[in-house]
Amino acid sequence: MEVRARILVLTEDSGEQAQPTLQKLLKEALKLVDPSVDLNPNRIRLEPLPENERALLAVRANQWKEQPPTIEAIRLLELIATRLVEPAGFVVFHFDTDRVWAERHNSENRQKFETIIRERVRRILRGDVPAPRFGPQRPRPTLTAEQIEMALGRLLVLSPCYSIESWLYQATKEVLAYCQERHDSEAHVLRIQSWSADRKLLDEISRPKHEALTCVGDLHNEALAKAFPAEEVWLAERSFFESVERLRACSALVEALGYGVRSAAARAEGHGPHEP
Numbered sequence: 001m002e003v004r005a006r007i008l009v010l011t012e013d014s015g016e017q018a019q020p021t022l023q024k025l026l027k028e029a030l031k032l033v034d035p036s037v038d039l040n041p042n043r044i045r046l047e048p049l050p051e052n053e054r055a056l057l058a059v060r061a062n063q064w065k066e067q068p069p070t071i072e073a074i075r076l077l078e079l080i081a082t083r084l085v086e087p088a089g090f091v092v093f094h095f096d097t098d099r100v101w102a103e104r105h106n107s108e109n110r111q112k113f114e115t116i117i118r119e120r121v122r123r124i125l126r127g128d129v130p131a132p133r134f135g136p137q138r139p140r141p142t143l144t145a146e147q148i149e150m151a152l153g154r155l156l157v158l159s160p161c162y163s164i165e166s167w168l169y170q171a172t173k174e175v176l177a178y179c180q181e182r183h184d185s186e187a188h189v190l191r192i193q194s195w196s197a198d199r200k201l202l203d204e205i206s207r208p209k210h211e212a213l214t215c216v217g218d219l220h221n222e223a224l225a226k227a228f229p230a231e232e233v234w235l236a237e238r239s240f241f242e243s244v245e246r247l248r249a250c251s252a253l254v255e256a257l258g259y260g261v262r263s264a265a266a267r268a269e270g271h272g273p274h275e276p
């Protein structure tokens with residue numbers, strides 16, 4: 001089976017639930033981009049960094065925003081650049097906007113991602129940055145300006161407003177159950193019911209896990225991701241929609257995901273790739 005996409009999945013959240021939580025949300029986003037997508041991991045591979053990879057330190061704990069870059073950040077930028085020029089290579093980077101939807105344009109994280117991560121990866125791809133003194137020294141192909149921008153187009157962002165919990169708390173039935181396990185709060189029940197009635201509201205809640213619903217916090221993120229009502233939240237046209245539509249704007253990704261439909265159609269016509 002041919003690998004159509006090898007997606008390096010990076011999340012600024014640490015902890016055991018962070019990676020499976022993000023992967024689940026990403027899969028839901030990919031299904032919205034292409035409802036026919038075949039998410040067989042042999043076809044669409046979601047790959048975290050290994051736990052012993054020191055570049056993880058740069059992804060987590062906001063270290064990627066530091067200027068000048070730390071040694072771990074330099075390593076991270078190299079790994080991103082390498083993945084973007086590999087066949088079927090993509091990078092999905094999750095960071096929180098740390099702003100509500102109405103304030104998203106003032107998000108320091110969003111600005112710094114573009115000026116620090118994307119711009120530095122661009123310089124690496126241009127060959128403006130000397131090769132680092134660590135890791136395997138793979139010769140990088142010389143790319144045209146157009147090829148560099150195409151590679152950078154495969155560096156994709158998931159940036160929830162305000163934070164990842166703003167998406168996860170959309171699993172309102174499950175959130176309500178967790179809240180009620182902890183205490184009896186009428187205010188919380190009303191709050192959660194309002195989020196369920198209007199899927200736009202959560203994007204305007206500041207610091208959801210630290211202020212709005214400390215009873216739930218981030219204790220159940222992986223379970224909430226499994227119950228995430230992706231289509232409903234997408235229809236609200238807030239930060240989840242924005243992130244899904246950014247994925248959709250990447251034609252290389254759309255092409256990789258759409259393989260299932262086209263190959264099935266080709267098989268029906270008696271030609272095209274044959275499955276083992």
Ligand SMILES: [Zn+2]
Binds near residue numbers: 179180188213
């Ligand atoms: Zn509560």
